[in-house]
Amino acid sequence: MTIRPIIEVPDKRLKTVSQPVAEVTDDTRALMDDMLDTMYDANGIGLAAIQVGVADRVIVMDISRREQWHGATEDDPEEADTGETGPRFFVNPEIVWVSEETRNYQEGCLSVPGFYDDVARPAQCRVAFLDYDGKAQELACDGLLATCIQHEMDHLEGIVFLDRLSRLKRQMVLKKIAKAERDTARAE
Ligand code: GNR
């Protein structure tokens, strides 16, 4: 298990569309183990493989320590999983259903450090995927789990949450990041 460096915007690799995994092998599991370590080390609740530079459709998640990011979530329908159970692994995930109801959540991203903003997404969804053992699963998601899985699946399409904000906001953030980078470069 190794902590890998997390790539950050404006790194172009974050715009890559990730490729399906042909089969869940020991190599896939080694990647997922590293990703989980990397995510915990960075105090994140989810991580897509492209954030460590691997363009495979692989996601790890653990929202049970979400207090680091959020207060409690409210009203979760009984059927849907709010995901308070420790590590989860998703290979080749597909969203098979989304609710019409949307919800605003203040999102952050390990690839956009220090910036948070509200994003509206479907409040609930169902996801089909392969688990850590390569077994096909389906999961009904609600609350932060629904938000987080959709945020991670965006990464698989080369999308970061900034892309879901207004052009003005996105450009403001990208300018700030560029300026911070220039300032560090000058200081070195
Ligand atoms: O750690 C993370 N927290 C978070 C909070 C609200 C909505 C989405 C997320 S995902 C983020 C980790 C990350 O960047 N995953 O890609």
Ligand code: NI
């Ligand atoms: Ni992210």
